[in-house]
Amino acid sequence: MxxxxxxxxxxxxxxxxxxxxxxxxxxxxxxxxGGLNSGLxxxxxxxxxxxxxxxSFAMVGMVSFAPIVAVVVLSFxxxxxxxxxxxxxxx
Numbered sequence: 001m002x003x004x005x006x007x008x009x010x011x012x013x014x015x016x017x018x019x020x021x022x023x024x025x026x027x028x029x030x031x032x033x034g035g036l037n038s039g040l041x042x043x044x045x046x047x048x049x050x051x052x053x054x055x056s057f058a059m060v061g062m063v064s065f066a067p068i069v070a071v072v073v074l075s076f077x078x079x080x081x082x083x084x085x086x087x088x089x090x091x
Contacts (some may be wrong), residue, residue, distance in 0.1 A: 002089050009085035016078045020071050023048050027067040 026044040029035035036045060051070055058065040 005085055005088045009081055012081050013078050016074050016081075019047075019051075020074055023052070023067050023070055023074075 022044055026036075026041070026048045029038070029041045029044065035041050048070075052066045055066040055069040055073075056064075058069045
């Protein structure tokens with residue numbers, strides 16, 4: 001059971017790391033003209049935008065802080081998953 005819990009925690013935390021990386025790359029692509037219209041930009045947009053829309057309230061003028069809020073929320077979720085994994089394993 002311990003190995004299973006550790007594997008699930010490892011899998012979820014690494015999946016969140018990959019998603020955070022996708023958010024960061026998508027945010028960086030917005031700095032380049034036509035970056036969001038590229039194949040990579042459209043692909044990342046289809047993955048990242050639905051989650052970022054939850055944080056559309058985080059705008060100051062024309063600047064959106066949704067990617068930053070999304071990364072912070074995912075970091076909290078990741079910490080919670082690790083904590084729950086430690087509780088289940090009994091550390």
